[in-house]
Amino acid sequence: MVALIAYIVIASGLLGVAYLVGVKVVGLRRSIGDLAEALQPIDLQEVESFLDSDENRMLRACWGRTVYRQVQWNRMRIYLKVVRRMDHNARILVNFSNQELKRFREAGGEISFEQVVVMEQLQREAIRVRSYSVVTIVKLYVLLAIHPIQAPSLAWLRRTIYFDGIQSYKILRNVSLLVFEEFGSPIDKLVLKY
Numbered sequence: 001m002v003a004l005i006a007y008i009v010i011a012s013g014l015l016g017v018a019y020l021v022g023v024k025v026v027g028l029r030r031s032i033g034d035l036a037e038a039l040q041p042i043d044l045q046e047v048e049s050f051l052d053s054d055e056n057r058m059l060r061a062c063w064g065r066t067v068y069r070q071v072q073w074n075r076m077r078i079y080l081k082v083v084r085r086m087d088h089n090a091r092i093l094v095n096f097s098n099q100e101l102k103r104f105r106e107a108g109g110e111i112s113f114e115q116v117v118v119m120e121q122l123q124r125e126a127i128r129v130r131s132y133s134v135v136t137i138v139k140l141y142v143l144l145a146i147h148p149i150q151a152p153s154l155a156w157l158r159r160t161i162y163f164d165g166i167q168s169y170k171i172l173r174n175v176s177l178l179v180f181e182e183f184g185s186p187i188d189k190l191v192l193k194y
Contacts, residue, residue, distance in 0.1 A: 004145055005145065008141055038092050039092055039093075040085040040088055041085075042082060042085050042169070044166065044169070044170065046082075047079070047082055047166055048166060050075055050078070050082075050154050051154055051155050051158045051166065052155065053153060053155035056153040056155060059071060068151065069151045072151035072154075073144070073147075073151055076140055076143060076144060076151075076154065079140065079157070080137065080141075080144070083132075083133050083137055083165075086129055086132075086133050086165070086169050087130055087137070089129075089172075090125075090126040090127075090130045090133065090169075090172060091126075091130065093122060093126050093176050093179075094122075094126040094127070094130075097123055097126075097179065098123075100119070100179075101119055112182075114182060115182045118175065118178050118179050119179060121175050121178075122172070122175045122176060122178075122179050125168060125171050126172055128163045128168040129165070129168050129172050131160075131161055131163060132160050132161065132163045132165035132168060135160045136160050139157065139160075
């Protein structure tokens with residue numbers, strides 16, 4: 001069990017380092033147009049339903065213990081995928097904002113105070129989402145690895161390290177739209193389904 005957790009931590013660390021090296025070596029640059037393709041879609045209504053304690057009580061009441069347990073484990077796996085997507089999207093947005101700020105500075109362009117404030121807000125919210133995601137992913141991996149007899153409700157995963165993960169993600173989406181507008185490339189909200 002401990003070896004599995006250690007393996008997961010080491011593997012994720014190596015993947016993170018490989019990604020950072022790839023970004024530096026290859027010089028991965030994204031334009032706002034590329035962003036729409038890079039961001040992964042997330043259905044926040046579905047996520048809200050996973051974290052709803054009333055829905056969990058209803059599921060528990062409707063199904064027998066064995067069926068409920070299997071359904072809950074499947075919901076955990078799906079939520080794990082969603083949280084990974086949230087983490088991915090937050091990472092993409094942080095990298096994009098860093099790249100845009102660097103590009104404006106190198107081009108000698110003046111960045112307005114509003115643009116700096118919006119970029120800082122984007123980075124702050126993305127860090128919150130990433131913090132939530134990392135802690136939630138570890139919790140889910142541990143739960144899926146030890147497989148306790150009683151499947152817990154997912155409602156306890158809504159808040160982690162003082163952040164409401166879903167609320168932070170909603171704020172991140174709204175701030176990212178402000179960034180697109182501030183940097184002169186508004187994108188139709190229907191195009192970005194992240």
